[in-house]
Amino acid sequence: YRNEVALGRKSDPEPRAPGSFGLNSKGVADIAGNVWEWTSTCYAHATMSGGGIASSISNCGVHVVEGFHRTYMSNFIRDGKSGGCAVGTPPDNLGFRLVHDRNWFQDALHRLGVT
Template structure:
């Protein structure tokens, strides 16, 4: 079966603000920046999964119908939960005999390039009163004049980034496979004193990074951990190719 056009990104490294919430001495602090390495070619969909592509999974009886606002076949499918996105990836894998999955936060950021934007920071605050920090984040985003754009646009409406991916950080936000984390940074400012993953919530990428409950289909219905809820929730997938991975490892002298 035909699948979405792919972009193949060469291995590389970049500095990346970590996802989640970080505390130091009982105060919220900016996420630590880590040098991340993409050690093998990354194959990722150029476009978000479209309404018509998702409809094939629905027709097969594998996926639940999306709560999409659009009826345009080449518009990104929206109104899908994290569970729906993973179900689609499993269905596509079974239909093609290939391994498809959601990208990690690191992979998405690498592919997004100059269009990636980390969490909107609310500054330091009282950890016993997180609402104060979230209110600061809300005000920061409002100051950026982010206007609601509830109707998903046709594929390509937001152009391509420097790496050839279309519609990155447009009006459709994208699920990733990265769990929300709550971490405490040690007094030296480097090591993690504690780290707890909450995989009932996952990182969502778009105008900036935020977090959503796995069950949320419509961002405006609630569940957004920080900032203003996204207008739309959709996704794009990564294809794992063992051959490409092994070739990359041999070039690096690791296999």
């Protein structure tokens, strides 16, 4: 954490207009932007023994987040002040994005020509 603070990287907390961070090779916009996406994917640690037997341990108290890079984030960081971020530069991955989720019946009505 001290090393991150020492880098002096400026945080970029302001939301940007869609497309501000460009497209990736698959045509998806803003993957490397300043908004982190929390996924439902749990952290899993997989190992393989010398005999070729694989084993893994999942921890759903830690989830995968994507943004500036892929990382693992503990659920304890619900409060930026008490969740391990009380000093130094606040992390860029704390915040939220509102997403409108269309109900299934809205799609059905649209297909029927009713809007």
